Amino acid sequence: MNQDSIAIEIKDLKKYFKEVKAVDGVSLKIKKGELFSILGPNGAGKTTLVRMLTTILTPTDGDANVNGHSILTGKNEIVKKIGVCPQVITIYEVLRAEENVEFVAAMHGMPRDESKEKAKKLLEDFGIAGRKDWSKRFSGGMKRRLNLAMSLIFEPEILFLDEPTAGLDPQARRLVWDFIRELKNKDITIILMTHDMVEADSLSDRVAIIDHGKIIAKGTPTELKEKYGSDNALEVSFIEQEDLEIVKKNIQNIPFVANSSEIQRKERKTLIISFQGGLKNLVRLLQQGLIDNIDEVENMKFRQNSLEDVFLNLTGRRLRD
Ligand SMILES: Nc1ncnc2c1ncn2[C@@H]1O[C@H](COP(=O)(O)OP(=O)(O)OP(=O)(O)O)[C@@H](O)[C@H]1O
Numbered sequence: 001m002n003q004d005s006i007a008i009e010i011k012d013l014k015k016y017f018k019e020v021k022a023v024d025g026v027s028l029k030i031k032k033g034e035l036f037s038i039l040g041p042n043g044a045g046k047t048t049l050v051r052m053l054t055t056i057l058t059p060t061d062g063d064a065n066v067n068g069h070s071i072l073t074g075k076n077e078i079v080k081k082i083g084v085c086p087q088v089i090t091i092y093e094v095l096r097a098e099e100n101v102e103f104v105a106a107m108h109g110m111p112r113d114e115s116k117e118k119a120k121k122l123l124e125d126f127g128i129a130g131r132k133d134w135s136k137r138f139s140g141g142m143k144r145r146l147n148l149a150m151s152l153i154f155e156p157e158i159l160f161l162d163e164p165t166a167g168l169d170p171q172a173r174r175l176v177w178d179f180i181r182e183l184k185n186k187d188i189t190i191i192l193m194t195h196d197m198v199e200a201d202s203l204s205d206r207v208a209i210i211d212h213g214k215i216i217a218k219g220t221p222t223e224l225k226e227k228y229g230s231d232n233a234l235e236v237s238f239i240e241q242e243d244l245e246i247v248k249k250n251i252q253n254i255p256f257v258a259n260s261s262e263i264q265r266k267e268r269k270t271l272i273i274s275f276q277g278g279l280k281n282l283v284r285l286l287q288q289g290l291i292d293n294i295d296e297v298e299n300m301k302f303r304q305n306s307l308e309d310v311f312l313n314l315t316g317r318r319l320r321d
C-alpha cells in the first residue's frame with residue numbers, strides 16, 4: 001500500500017485499564033477515501049480504539065498515524081481534520097438543533113453565513129429541521145441524528161462514527177445509511193464502529209472484526225464471508241417425492257453444491273441444498289437444477305451466509321448475545 005494513500009496507520013496499539021485489556025495490540029492500515037468498519041460485540045474495544053485515534057485517550061502502548069500525524073504528539077493537527085460522532089450522545093441540551101450544529105462550525109472557524117446555510121441543509125437531510133425547541137426535548141433518535149449532523153458540518157477528511165444508528169428506528173437507520181453512502185462519494189475516509197453486521201456488510205469497503213481487543217479477521221465483506229462464512233442454504237419444498245428426487249439428481253454434479261439433505265416439513269418433502277459462493281451461484285443453481293421442475297415446487301426459502309456466521313465460526317459466539 002502506497003504511504004500517500006493511507007489515512008490511518010495503527011501500529012500495535014494497546015489500552016489496558018488495570019487488568020482489562022480493552023485494546024490489545026491492534027495494527028491496521030486504512031486507505032484514504034475508504035469506508036472501514038470495525039465490527040465487534042459489546043465490550044470488544046471499539047470505543048476505546050476510537051477514543052485513542054481521536055486523541056481523547058492516551059494509549060498504554062503502541063502508536064497510530066492519523067492523517068500523517070502521530071496520536072502521541074500530533075493532537076492539535078489531528079483534531080482539526082477529523083469529525084467524530086461519539087457513541088454517547090454529546091449535544092448541548094439548552095441549545096436548539098441548528099445552534100448546536102453552528103456552534104461546532106464556529107469552533108472550526110467556519111464563517112457564520114456558510115455555517116448557517118450548511119446547518120440548515122444538514123438538519124433537513126436528517127429530518128429534524130422542523131424542530132425549533134431546545135434539543136433537550138428531542139427523542140433519543142432525534143438527538144442521535146443531531147449528533148451526526150454536528151460531526152459532519154465541516155466536512156472532515158476523516159470521520160469517526162461510533163455506533164451511528166444505535167437506538168434509531170428502521171426508517172431513521174435507512175436515512176443515516178443513505179447519508180453515509182453519499183459521503184462515500186465525497187472522498188471522506190470513514191471509520192465506522194458497529195456491532196450491527198447488516199450495517200457493516202452493506203456500507204463497508206472493508207471490515208475488521210474485533211473481539212477482546214484484538215482484530216481476528218479483516219477483508220471485504222465478500223472475502224470474509226467466503227473465507228469464514230457458512231454455506232448458503234436453499235430450502236425447497238415439493239408436493240411429490242418424485243420431483244424432489246429429480247432435482248436432487250440434477251444438482252448432484254454441480255461443483256459449488258456442498259451437499260443436500262431431505263427433511264419432512266409438515267406434509268411437504270423438503271430438500272435443503274447447501275452451496276458455496278454468492279447470489280450468482282443461487283441463480284446458477286436455480287437454472288441448472290430447478291428450472292425444469294419449478295412448477296412442482298411449492299415453496300422456497302433462501303438463507304444467505306452473513307457476517308454473523310463469520311463471527312460465529314471464528315469465535316463460537318454470536319455477535320449479539
Ligand atoms: N475508562 C474505563 N475504565 C475501565 N474500563 C474501561 C474504560 N473504558 C472501557 N473500559 C473497558 O474496556 C472494554 C472495552 O470497552 P469499549 O467501550 O471500548 O467496548 P465497545 O466495543 O465500544 O463496546 P460497545 O459495543 O458496548 O460500545 C470493556 O471491558 C470496558 O468495560
Ligand SMILES: [Mg+2]
Pocket residue numbers: 046047048087162163
Ligand atoms: Mg462502544
